[in-house]
Amino acid sequence: MSSIFSLEQYREKACKQLPKMVYDYYAGGASDEITLRNNDRAYDRLAIRYHVMQDVEDRSLSISIGGERIDCPILIAPTAFHRLASEQGELDTVRAAGNAGTVMILSTLATTAVEDVVAAASGPVWFQLYVYRDRQATRDLVRRAEAAGCSALVLTADAQVWSVRERDERNGFTLPEGISMQNLEASGKPTFPETEGSGLGAYVEQNFDRSLKWSDLDWLAGLTDLPVWIKGVVRGDDARRAAEHGADGVIVSNHGGRQLDTSPATITVLPEIVQALEGTGTEILMDGGIRRGTDVLKALALGADGVCIGRPILWGLAANGQAGVEDVLRILANELDVAMGLSGVTSVDDLTPDLIAPVAE
Numbered sequence: 001m002s003s004i005f006s007l008e009q010y011r012e013k014a015c016k017q018l019p020k021m022v023y024d025y026y027a028g029g030a031s032d033e034i035t036l037r038n039n040d041r042a043y044d045r046l047a048i049r050y051h052v053m054q055d056v057e058d059r060s061l062s063i064s065i066g067g068e069r070i071d072c073p074i075l076i077a078p079t080a081f082h083r084l085a086s087e088q089g090e091l092d093t094v095r096a097a098g099n100a101g102t103v104m105i106l107s108t109l110a111t112t113a114v115e116d117v118v119a120a121a122s123g124p125v126w127f128q129l130y131v132y133r134d135r136q137a138t139r140d141l142v143r144r145a146e147a148a149g150c151s152a153l154v155l156t157a158d159a160q161v162w163s164v165r166e167r168d169e170r171n172g173f174t175l176p177e178g179i180s181m182q183n184l185e186a187s188g189k190p191t192f193p194e195t196e197g198s199g200l201g202a203y204v205e206q207n208f209d210r211s212l213k214w215s216d217l218d219w220l221a222g223l224t225d226l227p228v229w230i231k232g233v234v235r236g237d238d239a240r241r242a243a244e245h246g247a248d249g250v251i252v253s254n255h256g257g258r259q260l261d262t263s264p265a266t267i268t269v270l271p272e273i274v275q276a277l278e279g280t281g282t283e284i285l286m287d288g289g290i291r292r293g294t295d296v297l298k299a300l301a302l303g304a305d306g307v308c309i310g311r312p313i314l315w316g317l318a319a320n321g322q323a324g325v326e327d328v329l330r331i332l333a334n335e336l337d338v339a340m341g342l343s344g345v346t347s348v349d350d351l352t353p354d355l356i357a358p359v360a361e
């Protein structure tokens with residue numbers, strides 16, 4: 001893939017290769033897609049106040065997260081249905097994650113069984129959890145993730161109610177024959193119900209627990225010895241509550257603009273959350289709209305311990321399977337390395353908020 005130099009080029013390639021129904025599902029957001037666009041654009045409104053003359057000969061991108069040292073601060077956000085992008089789906093992704101020295105967060109709605117994904121992994125795999133009305137099915141997911149060898153659970157808190165996704169309704173988004181949600185086979189919920197609109201929408205409405213509340217975080221933390229993260233937080237007070245209810249980490253996220261449209265761009269709320277969690281020991285990841293190494297630098301400088309990317313992984317996967325995902329991670333890590341060097345910084349720990357300022361209008 002030597003003719004591809006940016007994540008945007010991977011998106012273009014994936015757009016040409018994927019069926020419209022799949023591309024639209026991956027690319028799309030909720031309603032008018034305002035948050036989807038703002039996630040991305042918000043980075044352009046921040047400038048990097050770089051240092052000079054700092055000896056940047058030796059640089060490292062490594063971080064500690066969830067008690068493990070990893071080579072790359074760019075983690076793989078949980079995204080559903082990787083086998084819509086490549087034959088091997090999640091197996092391609094997890095192999096690429098291992099080679100890039102990062103964590104893969106595996107979706108509940110993966111199209112490959114968690115046991116098979118962990119067996120193919122050479123690095124940490126975390127399991128993203130959707131809470132089902134059927135609590136036994138939810139407990140089974142937790143037990144399977146633990147037994148398979150996942151090293152953390154990520155409870156997604158921003159998708160209790162299905163959002164309005166016009167592209168999926170129009171396209172009648174569904175899973176083709178032979179592709180199913182393999183982690184839900186055992187509980188009898190591996191496929192979408194019949195419907196004219198979005199099959200996924202109908203599935204979520206039928207199965208996800210809309211009564212999810214803070215006490216359920218206590219329930220989950222009590223159910224497992226694994227570290228528990230909560231994903232989808234955009235406010236300082238909620239982050240604080242998450243810590244009080246036993247979360248080991250928070251993922252600042254608006255679900256890539258796919259849930260509540262006009263919710264704030266994640267980079268704009270990160271400082272509030274960092275401040276709210278000061279002194280608690282709760283770790284912070286963030287995602288949404290990260291497409292350049294300078295975006296990663298800004299998030300790390302403003303206090304995130306690491307970042308996650310969602311769609312760009314799917315573009316790499318669609319364009320060239322495992323090698324495509326590896327290339328996406330390589331391109332972004334290289335851009336980060338360059339941005340750090342040009343900012344006069346040699347390690348992620350040395351990225352501090354004074355490096356960032358709003359762009360003067």
Ligand SMILES: Cc1cc2nc3c(=O)[nH]c(=O)nc-3n(C[C@H](O)[C@H](O)[C@H](O)COP(=O)(O)O)c2cc1C
Pocket residue numbers: 025026027039077078079080107108109128156231253254255256257258287288289290308309310311312
């Ligand atoms: C196609 C797609 C599927 C997703 N599936 C899940 C999921 O199963 N669970 C979850 O917690 N988040 C899911 N997300 C949200 C991502 O984890 C992440 O928050 C978002 O994609 C980050 O924004 P970015 O795509 O701009 O990097 C999904 C996102 C996309 C684009």
Ligand SMILES: CCCCC(=O)C(=O)O
Pocket residue numbers: 080109159162200204255258
């Ligand atoms: C609401 C959950 C469905 C999968 C997902 O998270 C997404 O498509 O964004």
